[in-house]
Amino acid sequence: MSKNYNVIGHSKPKIDGPEKVSGAAKYTGDLKFPNMLHGKILTSPHAHARILSIDTSEAEKLPGVKAVITHKDVPTLKYGLSPARWDENIFCSEKTRFVGDKVAAVACLDEETCYKALKLIKVEYEVLPAVLDFLTAMDEGQPLVHEEYARNINTEIHQEFGDVAKAFAEAHHVRTDTFIGQRTYQCPIEPHSAISMWDAGKLTIYSSTQSPHYFQHYIAREFGMDIGDVRVLKTFVGGGFGGKLEPTGLEFAGAVLAKITSRPVRMFYDRAEMFAHNRGRHAQQMEITTGVDKDGKILGAYANFKMDGGAYTSLGIASAYYAGALLPMTYEFDNFKFDMYRVYTNLPACGAQRGHGAPQPKYAFESHLDNVAKDLGIDPMDIRIRNARRPDTVTPNDFKINSCHMKECLERAREISGWDEKKKNKVPGRGIGVSTGSFVTGAGYPIYRTDLPHASAFIRVNEDGTAATLYTGSVDIGQGSDTVLCQMAAEAMGYRYEQMKIVAADTETTPLDFGAYASRQTYMSGTAVKLAGEEVKKQILEMASFMLSLPPEDLDCEDGIIFSKSRDDKSITFQEAARKHFVLRGPLMGKGVYTPPKLGGTFKGAAVGTSPAYSFGAQIGEVEIDAETGEISVLGIWDVHDCGKVINPRLLHGQVHGALFMGMGESVWEEVLFDDKGKIINAELANYKMLTAMDMPPIESEVIDSYEPTGPWGAKEVGEGSTNPTLGMFSNAIFDAMGVRVNSLPLTYEKVWRALKEKREQEAAEKA
Amino acid sequence: MSNVITDKDGVKRYLITLNVNGDEHTILVKGNTTLTNALRDQLDLTGTKRGCELGDCGSCTVLFDGRPINSCMKLAVEAEGHEIITIEGVAANGELDAIQQSMINHAAVQCGYCTPGMVLSAKALLTRNPHPTEPEVREAIAGNLCRCTGYVHIVEAVLAASRGVLAPDDGAHATAGGAK
Numbered sequence: 023m024s025k026n027y028n029v030i031g032h033s034k035p036k037i038d039g040p041e042k043v044s045g046a047a048k049y050t051g052d053l054k055f056p057n058m059l060h061g062k063i064l065t066s067p068h069a070h071a072r073i074l075s076i077d078t079s080e081a082e083k084l085p086g087v088k089a090v091i092t093h094k095d096v097p098t099l100k101y102g103l104s105p106a107r108w109d110e111n112i113f114c115s116e117k118t119r120f121v122g123d124k125v126a127a128v129a130c131l132d133e134e135t136c137y138k139a140l141k142l143i144k145v146e147y148e149v150l151p152a153v154l155d156f157l158t159a160m161d162e163g164q165p166l167v168h169e170e171y172a173r174n175i176n177t178e179i180h181q182e183f184g185d186v187a188k189a190f191a192e193a194h195h196v197r198t199d200t201f202i203g204q205r206t207y208q209c210p211i212e213p214h215s216a217i218s219m220w221d222a223g224k225l226t227i228y229s230s231t232q233s234p235h236y237f238q239h240y241i242a243r244e245f246g247m248d249i250g251d252v253r254v255l256k257t258f259v260g261g262g263f264g265g266k267l268e269p270t271g272l273e274f275a276g277a278v279l280a281k282i283t284s285r286p287v288r289m290f291y292d293r294a295e296m297f298a299h300n301r302g303r304h305a306q307q308m309e310i311t312t313g314v315d316k317d318g319k320i321l322g323a324y325a326n327f328k329m330d331g332g333a334y335t336s337l338g339i340a341s342a343y344y345a346g347a348l349l350p351m352t353y354e355f356d357n358f359k360f361d362m363y364r365v366y367t368n369l370p371a372c373g374a375q376r377g378h379g380a381p382q383p384k385y386a387f388e389s390h391l392d393n394v395a396k397d398l399g400i401d402p403m404d405i406r407i408r409n410a411r412r413p414d415t416v417t418p419n420d421f422k423i424n425s426c427h428m429k430e431c432l433e434r435a436r437e438i439s440g441w442d443e444k445k446k447n448k449v450p451g452r453g454i455g456v457s458t459g460s461f462v463t464g465a466g467y468p469i470y471r472t473d474l475p476h477a478s479a480f481i482r483v484n485e486d487g488t489a490a491t492l493y494t495g496s497v498d499i500g501q502g503s504d505t506v507l508c509q510m511a512a513e514a515m516g517y518r519y520e521q522m523k524i525v526a527a528d529t530e531t532t533p534l535d536f537g538a539y540a541s542r543q544t545y546m547s548g549t550a551v552k553l554a555g556e557e558v559k560k561q562i563l564e565m566a567s568f569m570l571s572l573p574p575e576d577l578d579c580e581d582g583i584i585f586s587k588s589r590d591d592k593s594i595t596f597q598e599a600a601r602k603h604f605v606l607r608g609p610l611m612g613k614g615v616y617t618p619p620k621l622g623g624t625f626k627g628a629a630v631g632t633s634p635a636y637s638f639g640a641q642i643g644e645v646e647i648d649a650e651t652g653e654i655s656v657l658g659i660w661d662v663h664d665c666g667k668v669i670n671p672r673l674l675h676g677q678v679h680g681a682l683f684m685g686m687g688e689s690v691w692e693e694v695l696f697d698d699k700g701k702i703i704n705a706e707l708a709n710y711k712m713l714t715a716m717d718m719p720p721i722e723s724e725v726i727d728s729y730e731p732t733g734p735w736g737a738k739e740v741g742e743g744s745t746n747p748t749l750g751m752f753s754n755a756i757f758d759a760m761g762v763r764v765n766s767l768p769l770t771y772e773k774v775w776r777a778l779k780e781k782r783e784q785e786a787a788e789k790a
Numbered sequence: 791m792s793n794v795i796t797d798k799d800g801v802k803r804y805l806i807t808l809n810v811n812g813d814e815h816t817i818l819v820k821g822n823t824t825l826t827n828a829l830r831d832q833l834d835l836t837g838t839k840r841g842c843e844l845g846d847c848g849s850c851t852v853l854f855d856g857r858p859i860n861s862c863m864k865l866a867v868e869a870e871g872h873e874i875i876t877i878e879g880v881a882a883n884g885e886l887d888a889i890q891q892s893m894i895n896h897a898a899v900q901c902g903y904c905t906p907g908m909v910l911s912a913k914a915l916l917t918r919n920p921h922p923t924e925p926e927v928r929e930a931i932a933g934n935l936c937r938c939t940g941y942v943h944i945v946e947a948v949l950a951a952s953r954g955v956l957a958p959d960d961g962a963h964a965t966a967g968g969a970k
Contacts (some may be wrong), residue, residue, distance in 0.1 A: 039893070039894035043894055043906075045878045047837075048836060049839070052836035230895065260903030293842040317861075328955075500900035500902065501900065531806050672897035672943070672958070676939055679939055679940035706846060707844070715928040716932045718942070
């Protein structure tokens with residue numbers, strides 16, 4: 023059972039709440055600097071085209087235009103996020119590879135002039151045949167998106183653990199199903215922005231970023247600078263979900279425009295440009311084969327996938343590996359084979375979106391598992407409990423699992439959803455489905471190869487002890503890491519949360535942290551913060567020992583009070599001791615650093631999916647289908663999670679709600695759609711159907727009492743993993759309601775209606 | 791009627807007076823200047839957010855004679871003679887409004903980008919209907935898209951504010967009813 027604490031484990035109000043509710047919070051696009059210019063990027067209107075000429079002379083003549091740049095004015099070094107495949111340039115020089123590829127940029131006195139100037143840049147294109155279908159992109163005779171990548175293959179993975187052929191040969195039942203996942207987009211409500219400025223050869227960029235560190239690293243690399251000469255910082259960030267993890271043209275082109283004009287330049291993507299930049303979830307085809315014994319115990323699984331990478335790599339190599347790597351998490355089996363091709367197409371690049379790589383394969387596997395259960399006449403809940411992963415196990419691909427309450431999550435979800443009752447007394451048109459998920463608590467290895475620690479922090483107590491400031495490179499993009507880390511700092515120091523302040527996510531004033539991705543900060547940044555807090559506490563207890571004439575081992579500090587463990591009459595406040603420390607010894611500070619242990623196997627790609635700890639969760643959903651229209655009403659969703667010790671319950675459940683909301687959108691409504699020329703036809707929020715408050719069903723979110731032995735106070739992740747079960751849960755609930763399986767996402771009303779129609783026609787034909 | 795000035799390029803500029811949060815501001819705008827941009831760029835009221843500039847997301851919501859509108863869909867020149875309340879005008883003398891306090895207490899704020907619009911839509915609702923039902927709350931904020939919260943805590947926060955109970959009953963177990 024987890025223990026009670028003063029600060030952690032409580033729903034402390036968010037540290038940035040007052041600024042955000044009052045409108046005072048400044049996001050990058052809200053900032054202004056003296057003499058600032060506005061910049062915009064000109065993009066390709068064609069999915070695949072050769073650039074014959076670019077004439078910027080008319081644009082340059084327009085009053086108010088201060089600079090126009092093309093590939094001739096910028097470094098030609100290719101960049102990207104996955105280091106194994108740098109394939110993107112600041113501007114295209116020979117050809118453009120998707121509608122939205124960067125061609126030129128302008129800096130002007132105001133935004134309106136930017137739009138006018140872009141129209142005056144004359145680009146002559148020779149339109150080339152485009153690769154728009156990822157399923158045929160590898161075929162002979164297809165045009166090449168990048169000449170250096172034969173058959174448009176970006177990433178190719180072939181892994182086998184154990185002996186899948188043998189497992190299938192010995193199985194009682196072997197089944198294969200194929201599913202399609204659609205392209206979705208993160209859609210943060212805040213558009214991407216960046217403001218670049220130079221001072222004496224040093225570059226400063228304010229950005230709506232999930233990782234100032236990776237931005238700094240890649241921007242310095244592109245311009246051949248020392249990272250010490252590049253400062254990246256953020257103010258408030260209006261959501262990321264994976265889409266703000268890598269520097270964009272806003273930073274690269276903005277830095278060049280700022281250099282040429284010697285003025286700050288503010289750039290932003292409007293909503294359509296955000297969709298075009300994309301880096302959302304890959305569309306993919308997922309063929310899954312599983313062999314089971316007569317009780318439904320999984321003996322082996324084979325995942326044969328193809329992924330639409332779009333025109334560039336982004337973080338897509340990791341996405342491709344993740345798609346397979348996280349499949350053997352929630353169920354135990356020894357034999358696993360994974361084949362994957364991530365292919366280039368002339369569409370916007372895909373990258374990491376919440377649950378990185380895992381939600382769609384989970385949809386496929388969980389849907390497939392229900393099909394298997396039906397073949398065997400086993401209840402979907404029973405087949406899952408029978409196969410559920412246990413603690414202290416190792417996956418076939420060498421991931422070490424410590425804490426794991428998969429079975430308890432399923433059993434509790436079964437209980438609170440009324441699963442057995444609903445299965446027994448089935449209401450026509452209604453269905454109930456279950457699914458599981460698991461996710462990394464931070465990636466075991468950095469995105470680029472480095473031996474730098476993953477997180478570090480320091481805490482400075484002010485001179486009279488009335489406030490303490492946490493300095494961390496970690497990034498609050500809305501998930502609440504600033505709050506949670508201040509709670510952890512206060513808990514470790516024996517201090518009060520209400521007296522904490524934070525300076526975060528600025529490469530100049532805060533110590534290194536890799537940032538907000540892979541659901542890593544509560545655990546990894548939190549471990550560094552805990553160590554920093556403990557260092558402060560050690561020093562303050564030493565000072566109190568001197569002041570109280572008691573041995574330091576006899577003292578402890580909680581909630582701002584230092585007390586003797588043996589005597590009731592001896593105590594002083596944290597403030598008194600902190601002030602004395604400053605007078606006698608100078609600033610009271612503590613520091614902490616975190617590096618994960620060496621994790622994972624030695625096979626190719628073994629690093630992706632490694633993590634010091636994994637979350638687990640089960641979701642159950644109940645739906646009602648209108649057989650006439652295919653309309654899906656969601657009656658309720660129950661989520662039970664094993665995320666270790668909970669630091670802030672309300673923020674945690676907020677993560678589950680948000681993840682479920684995104685997962686629901688991906689399950690039934692959301693999809694980035696293209697016309698036959700590769701142009702997005704719903705690059706706006708009216709037709710990219712994000713759910714409104716009226717569309718959300720009742721949600722019940724619960725946690726299992728859990729303790730992760732390697733985590734700070736036993737904590738694990740929650741933010742991303744909660745998206746993983748949702749798609750499969752919907753698929754299974756619809757299957758249960760109607761007895762038809764929709765094999766492609768999103769599971770729209772129309773697809774459900776068509777599947778029902780086919781079923782009726784088939785039944786009629788059988789009768790006749 | 792506003793004064794019209796024609797600049798050297800023949801573009802008309804309108805001298806208008808906007809009543810924002812009870813203050814009168816006289817500014818010069820173009821005919822195509824949206825209310826969002828006038829508030830942000832000329833009055834520095836950046837709590838009014840730009841999210842889509844198409845009237846889809848609700849981040850730029852302001853109260854227009856008490857009614858929530860997407861300020862990106864309103865020209866600045868059309869706003870003359872109307873009372874405009876932005877998020878900066880909701881807290882009176884530094885004291886947060888009940889909705890704002892309730893949003894903090896319920897952790898109804900994540901990234902915060904939709905929050906100003908959300909607060910204003912909720913404010914307009916509670917002003918005209920002090921005791922709304924849950925579906926009424928959901929309908930009132932349906933024009934404000936939030937990508938972080940699934941709206942669960944936001945709906946709780948608005949309902950709590952309507953009951954004058956600003957603090958949630960805290961616990962590791964959180965449930966919420968939804969729209970039917």
